Amino acid sequence: MQEPTFLILTALAEGARHGYGIISDIERISDGRTRMRAGTLYAALDRLQAERLIASDREEVVDGRLRRYYRLTEDGAAALAAEVEALRRRTEVAARRLAARPRLGDAMFAPLPTGRLSGGLR
């Protein structure tokens, strides 16, 4: 599963959302780092619908503009949960190895990494 796909499913995990709402949510949960493109979104929405990971929820007309809402299906929630588990396993291995890695500038007995790697490196 690609990153954009994962982010779309995550956006919908909180509840039904329309296209633009998904884009906004992704920008929000990534602290502005990831801006999903419309092309990415709508192609992925079609694909995910075909795969039955999401479904069309309802349509509204607000101020003369259409809003088409999508929601996660149970399959979609399961796929997202499985992906979360897989990502956790992978990041743990990578973090462990990075922590054990000697750096070029370091003396032999360097302590644990300083700086921005917050959160528990195991």
Added chain:
Amino acid sequence: MQEPTFLILTALAEGARHGYGIISDIERISDGRTRMRAGTLYAALDRLQAERLIASDREEVVDGRLRRYYRLTEDGAAALAAEVEALRRRTEVAARRLAARPRLGDAMFAPLPTGRLSGGLR
């Protein structure tokens, strides 16, 4: 960063490895779930080298066969560390939302968040 790329960098985070060794390691750290194809690997190796995330370490000839070792550069280690952080943030948001999500078997509550979020937010 795509999954295969991440796995290659993770494999090299432990130390220099040759192509086949990377494939074996990835199979090992994924408990046999991911088997990287040779085509994927060597294309990615070329690309990562061009991006200076990895570098050619040394070559050996063992039993008449060439072994070309690759290692992470400092840039590569930094890129992997950044990716680990990004993945952690993403998986946390997704996991939190999935945990808060009402399930099919549950009694129905309103779709918007009600006061029942107090439960086990892991």
Added chain:
DNA sequence: GGTGCATAGTCAAATCATCGGTATATAAAG
């Protein structure tokens, strides 16, 4: 009446991974 935001969508190009193949060397199986 232009600018910008919210909203939906399309399409061509680029990126990257995958599949299936080539090639070589050794060792084991038949």
Added chain:
DNA sequence: CTTTATATACCGATGATTTGACTATGCACC
């Protein structure tokens, strides 16, 4: 001795997915 398996490196074609660059519309603000 020929085939098969394992270890190793690499390539070309194909395909899935993302990206970038658009079109379009209604409303609000200046």
